[in-house]
Amino acid sequence: MKKAIQLIDQDLTRFEEYFSKAVKSNVPLLDRIMQYIVKRKGKQMRPMFVLLSAKLGGEITTTTYRAASLVELLHTATLVHDDVVDESTERRGFFSINALWKNKVAVLVGDYLLSKGLLLSLNNNDYKILQILSEAVRQMSEGELLQIEKARNLNLSEEVYFSIIKGKTASLLSSACAAGASTTFCEEKNIEKMQQFGEKVGMAFQIKDDLFDYSAENIGKPTGNDIKEKKLTLPLIYTLNNCAPTLRKKIIYIVKNENRDPEKVGFVINAVKNAGGIDYATKKMLNFRDEALALLHEFSVSEIRDALEDLVRYTTDREY
Template identity: 40%
Template sequence: MNNYIDKEIAIFEKEYFKNIESGVDLIDKIVKYLCKHKGKMLRPKLAIYTANLIDKANDKTYSVASLVEMIHVATLIHDDIVDESYIRRGWPTISKVWKNKISVLVGDYLFSKALTTTVKLGDLKSISILSNASDRLSKGEIFQIQQARKKNMTEKMYFNMISDKTASLFSATCELSAKTVTTDEEKISSFKKFGENFGIAYQIKDDIFDIIGKTDDLGKPSNFDLKRNMLTLPLIHCLDSLKGNQKADFLTHLKSLSKRKKIKEIIFQINKYDGLDYAKEALDNYIVESKKNISNFPNNNELISFIDNVFYGKK
């Protein structure tokens, strides 16, 4: 990563963690834990890249970076409760350390801080953008669980679902950030589309790594989505490749296997029907589209390098 984004993110992080302190000892203790085990800060980085590619990041840009990161972290905390996940980024989750009741409330606290920060932008359109993203995010998460229970997810459903549950916040990040430095609707729209395509690609990558990644590299258990019966693109392609009664027979067969054998059989079938290659091709297509969205902006080489590092660098 180049020095300019590293310096800007270092400044951002200092202010971000200071802003989410509450004066309540327990909350602030958890904030320190989050600070110690922070994530990649992808959304704040995209917010800063977006603004600087159009003009120059300002205080409102940093507010956008803060509020989207608050929402992202809040959703992760709630997701870990729903998924009964005990490891994230190689460390015990908030719900593992402080149990579910406190975790729910801390997630709610971060959502409320994000809302307060959004209001301070002083722009009803920005509130509408964020509200829409939050609505899509929640519906996408619930839809995924619903279809996993039904064991039914078409490819069209899948792309609509990941657009909602993952890409919506990336899209809102870039759209809101663009709005902090320009009123040019064409430029704002370009970054909105960029965020959408970037987010879809990011979820496909995550789905691929759930199958091929190792626990130590992922910072969470490998095959986590498969173990929860989530229907991701590699598996959907595999199921779509089964002819006649093969799909029903395969699903029935899985019920008779132990959890460990079940995962091995699913991965075997995914490889047999080139599910990973199919997903990688889709991933590459969305990466190409995301780059097209910013192709008209001069000096976009740093953002292009960032995209390549996210998708083709180490997990």
């Protein structure tokens, strides 16, 4: 990721200025919360993908910075709402908005961020970018609802799992790449190619996140959290589809009824590891990564392409 940051270091600084202005409010409480959010932003991978995707096609413009700001506004809004839905009190090692200001305020903050993003595009006639990102919001909502629906019976196929993560995670990264590309590329086929590239990276990114749930490392969120929330991710889906019926029955019972018992959760984690669920999910993740790189390599060799490849590899090699 260092190569990517070096190439767009100044662009990231300018993006941060755009983002800080975009979230500013005249309401004291809201402004305090916005400052809290700005100071605790994550690795900013999505804005980086926007900026690099744009640079692949030409020089970054003010429209590119607005696209990156819109992506980050929408992403932050979904994180705030997700913490409310998941009843999570932590985000990236810090207290979540709902933990500090309660659910009602957190929901309104998420709505505010969404509206600021929409207005940022509308006020500048960035209709193409708005269309791309609005489609992502639709897919993200559908992905989350599909996951909630399927979690009830704990009978999830790989096909449905991939549909879920395509919507809830990959769609935003896909749109980030397409939005960035749309500010510099003239040919629609290149924008579509970057959209497909982003989707593949997003799929790999989410599987990596799911694998963290089976890690003993301190990654900023509780290990085994997906099990506690009855979320069926790829390592567990593979295990349930390939283990003995008695073990499958026991795992399902634990996930349904004993998912808050650390010892029982530990049993499920070990069962997944022993069944090869981790290795299988890792293989699928790397397949998506390689498909993304194959699309990227259809563009001419350049330091920007190398930086994007570096960023893609980081998504699957990261330790948190």
